[in-house]
Amino acid sequence: MTRSTRAGFVSWLGLLALGLCACAGPGGGAGAGTKVLVTLHNYRGAERFELASESHTERVTYYSSARDDAARKVQTDEVMSAFLRELERLGLGTHARAGRAPAAATGDVIRWGIEVSSGERQVHWLVGTGSKPEDWQAFERCRDTFLQLYNSTVSYQAVQNQSGKQFFDERAQAASQKGGR
Numbered sequence: 001m002t003r004s005t006r007a008g009f010v011s012w013l014g015l016l017a018l019g020l021c022a023c024a025g026p027g028g029g030a031g032a033g034t035k036v037l038v039t040l041h042n043y044r045g046a047e048r049f050e051l052a053s054e055s056h057t058e059r060v061t062y063y064s065s066a067r068d069d070a071a072r073k074v075q076t077d078e079v080m081s082a083f084l085r086e087l088e089r090l091g092l093g094t095h096a097r098a099g100r101a102p103a104a105a106t107g108d109v110i111r112w113g114i115e116v117s118s119g120e121r122q123v124h125w126l127v128g129t130g131s132k133p134e135d136w137q138a139f140e141r142c143r144d145t146f147l148q149l150y151n152s153t154v155s156y157q158a159v160q161n162q163s164g165k166q167f168f169d170e171r172a173q174a175a176s177q178k179g180g181r
Helices: 003-024 059-064 077-090 133-152 162-179
Strands: 036-042 047-053 072-075 110-118 121-128
Touching: 036 077, 036 133, 047 077, 047 133, 059 072, 072 077, 077 110, 077 133, 110 133, 121 133
Parallel strands: 047 072
Antiparallel strands: 036 047, 036 110, 110 121
16 A cells, blocks of 8 residues: 555545544434445446445344345445545546446446445446546545445355354254263
């Protein structure tokens, strides 16, 4: 991580902390309780990453059910509200277009996309081979901020694995054999 990237991340964490403090006060903060889902698309690698607010995806219910993928992570409403403000500061509002991002992109024209659903509002921002260098730089700042928050967000995955219970059955059986001697 370069010095400027580290400094940017530290300043973003500071802004996030200020946002959390503001949201934790009486009456909550702007965006508290808003259903937010931010999706990052890597079209070249066919990857999708999602960050959802607790108002959008109930954390316990979501993490307690088996899923096909673990692309979505759930954050508090306050953190997502601060995150949206940071994305706006980094240029999302200037470049975003109304509507959803494509689920898949063909060819090599579109490389990355970010989609924000907040309440009734849906916007997206795509970059690719025809994007200006300054647009790429602004997008990369948003993408890197997304990935930093995504990677620091704890996630759980429910998995159906019948052979996994064997470990507990064997331990219970061994404990009862020791106690029965």
